[in-house]
Amino acid sequence: MALVNEHFLKLPNNYLFADIAKKVNAFKVMHPKVNVISLGIGDVTQPLCPAVIEAMHKATDEMATTQGFHGYGPEQGYDFLREAILRNDFLPRGIHLDMDEIFINDGAKSDTGNIQELIRWDNSIGVTDPIYPVYIDSNVMIGRAGTIEDGRWSNVVYMPCTAENGFVPRIPRERHVDVIYLCYPNNPTGTVITKQELRKWVSYALKNDTLIFYDAAYQAYIMDPEIPHSIYEIRGARKCAIEFHSYSKTAGFTGVRCGYTIVPKELTASTLSGERIPLNPLWNRRQCTKFNGTSYISQRAAEAIYTPEGKQQIQATIDYYMQNAHLMLDTLRRLGYEVYGGENAPYIWLKTPSRAKRPELHSTTRSASWQFFEELLYGANVVCTPGVGFGPSGEGYVRFTAFATHENTQEALQRIEKWTIQQ
Ligand SMILES: *Cc1c(COP(=O)(O)O)cnc(C)c1O
Numbered sequence: 252m253a254l255v256n257e258h259f260l261k262l263p264n265n266y267l268f269a270d271i272a273k274k275v276n277a278f279k280v281m282h283p284k285v286n287v288i289s290l291g292i293g294d295v296t297q298p299l300c301p302a303v304i305e306a307m308h309k310a311t312d313e314m315a316t317t318q319g320f321h322g323y324g325p326e327q328g329y330d331f332l333r334e335a336i337l338r339n340d341f342l343p344r345g346i347h348l349d350m351d352e353i354f355i356n357d358g359a360k361s362d363t364g365n366i367q368e369l370i371r372w373d374n375s376i377g378v379t380d381p382i383y384p385v386y387i388d389s390n391v392m393i394g395r396a397g398t399i400e401d402g403r404w405s406n407v408v409y410m411p412c413t414a415e416n417g418f419v420p421r422i423p424r425e426r427h428v429d430v431i432y433l434c435y436p437n438n439p440t441g442t443v444i445t446k447q448e449l450r451k452w453v454s455y456a457l458k459n460d461t462l463i464f465y466d467a468a469y470q471a472y473i474m475d476p477e478i479p480h481s482i483y484e485i486r487g488a489r490k491c492a493i494e495f496h497s498y499s500k501t502a503g504f505t506g507v508r509c510g511y512t513i514v515p516k517e518l519t520a521s522t523l524s525g526e527r528i529p530l531n532p533l534w535n536r537r538q539c540t541k542f543n544g545t546s547y548i549s550q551r552a553a554e555a556i557y558t559p560e561g562k563q564q565i566q567a568t569i570d571y572y573m574q575n576a577h578l579m580l581d582t583l584r585r586l587g588y589e590v591y592g593g594e595n596a597p598y599i600w601l602k603t604p605s606r607a608k609r610p611e612l613h614s615t616t617r618s619a620s621w622q623f624f625e626e627l628l629y630g631a632n633v634v635c636t637p638g639v640g641f642g643p644s645g646e647g648y649v650r651f652t653a654f655a656t657h658e659n660t661q662e663a664l665q666r667i668e669k670w671t672i673q674q
Contacts, residue, residue: 258394267384267640268292271624278628288663290579290651291634293438293598295503297571297656299552300564303502306555310548321547326539328355328511332550335557336511340496346483352515352531354538355553357508357545359468359497363432364389365541366464366493366512369533370430370520377408377428379420381439381641381648383466386432402643411644414602418442418591422455431456433482434466436473439641439650440600441576441592443478449485456491462520463492468510471501471569473595489515493530500597502556502565509549572597575660576653582664586671597653600638619647631670633663 271291279287299307313319327333333353341348356362364385367376372395378386387407390396397405408428410420418440433452435444456463465482473480482488497510504510514534519527555561576593583590589602603623620637627633627649636652638645655663 256392258392261396261399262388262391263399267636270640271634271636274625275628275634282632285632287628287632287634288655288659288666289634290655290660290663291636293500293652293654294505295500295572295654297503297568299503299507300556300561300568302555302558302561302564303507303552306551307507307548310551314547324544324547324550326542326544327351327535328353328545329547329550332554333511335554336496339557339562341481341483344481344484346481348483348513349516351535352513354512354514354534355545355550356510356512356542357549358499358504359466359495359510359512360385362510362512363464363466363495365537366495366534367393367395367430368537369530370462374429375406375408375427377410377423377431377461378642379412379433379437380409380643381412381638381645382432383434383438384641386434386464386466387642402639409643412437412440412442413644414589414591419444419448422451427459428461430462430464432464432466434468435479436469436596437592437598438469438596439598439636439638439645440648441594441596441598441650442600443473443475443595445477446479446484449479449482453482453485453488453491457487460521461491462518463488465492465494467494468497469500469596470496471565472573472597474573475595478595483513483515489517491518493518493534498553498556501569502553502561503568504549504553507549507552509545509553571657572653575655575657578660579651579653579664582668586668588671593653599651599653601635601649601651603647603649620645620649623649627667627670630673631663631666633666 275287314321332355333350336353337348367390372393376390387396396407403409408423408426410423412418412420467481470480482492482494494513498504514531516529516531518530520530521527556565576597579599580590580593591600593599603619618639620639624635624637627635635649638648638650
């Protein structure tokens with residue numbers, strides 16, 4: 252008899268974005284003529300830049316010839332891309348990495364989900380709350396998260412990040428945490444971590460033998476020169492941290508699929524008997540067994556964003572989104588909303604005002620996040636993401652993304668303004 256992995260059954264049934272889509276569709280069925288604007292899902296809208304397109308065309312043409320054909324590539328990625336990463340993303344920040352500390356991936360979601368295979372099933376994990384759901388769900392699937400009660404997993408330590416603590420998570424002291432997930436700039440709150448705060452985490456990790464999984468998917472959005480782009484800007488981080496990068500938000504690669512993961516050679520974890528085991532060879536072994544590399548065309552495309560033209564072009568798109576973010580911040584603040592993020596990240600995190608104008612909607616939910624979501628959908632025809640979908644501390648907040656077009660962002664803000672004034 253094939254027995255199912257019952258840990259999957261513990262996962263809450265509904266995926267956040269499926270719930271949102273269902274509610275939006277219900278609205279559209281009732282109001283077929285209304286054009287709904289989504290500032291909800293975190294996908295980008297601007298096309299790939301010309302340098303990337305050119306590189307992809309060139310790589311495709313190569314693939315059409317016997318000499319230029321590329322079949323299976325190295326599981327760790329091609330050296331041309333690993334070299335470009337070293338030279339552009341790390342050396343200018345004074346970080347020296349070896350090529351074989353870089354593993355090219357097909358996007359950061361896979362690796363942030365898969366990385367937990369390197370640690371025993373009974374490690375405890377800690378997450379900032381709210382958080383990108385992949386970190387917890389991938390641990391649930393393997394049985395590491397324990398059981399869920401009131402939206403909290405028994406073997407997960409939640410470190411609340413709310414307006415009350417300025418979105419600075421407190422280092423857990425009550426309970427030992429073996430592995431900590433950090434994501435900065437943060438999805439969903441759009442907030443960042445200073446070098447000084449990050450130093451505290453590295454020193455905690457070194458002292459407590461805690462492993463840090465650091466998701467830097469949004470580092471390209473950092474505008475403030477004081478904010479770290481990589482955890483390896485902090486001394487000692489190579490001994491305790493694995494870092495994830497993605498070209499999805501950096502260069503619009505959500506449909507192309509490419510990113511990379513850094514596993515430093517100095518990084519070790521312990522066996523039960525106390526022997527230190529380097530994780531780099533383990534991850535290499537894992538990748539060689541379960542991953543056959545990112546496509547040659549995607550890797551050539553990624554390489555192109557490090558050319559002078561590529562850099563300038565992707566920056567123009569990032570600036571485009573950040574203009575949206577600034578317009579959203581300015582408008583929402585002017586309207587009296589309490590908003591966070593949006594300065595070094597493409598997300599705006601809005602505290603839902605306590606208002607109850609449409610009591611008929613409340614029957615479906617008692618959550619302030621969902622209530623605001625529905626009021627905004629029905630009142631302004633704009634879609635946001637209920638913060639509670641990202642964890643218990645997201646309750647009472649919603650997320651707006653800056654990834655829409657200028658036109659849609661402006662139109663959505665005008666509608667929100669009109670709707671707010673009417674309240
Ligand atoms: C979008 C995103 C990623 C990257 O996903 P890809 O698989 O690279 O497209 C990783 N982490 C966070 C927090 C994200 O929001």
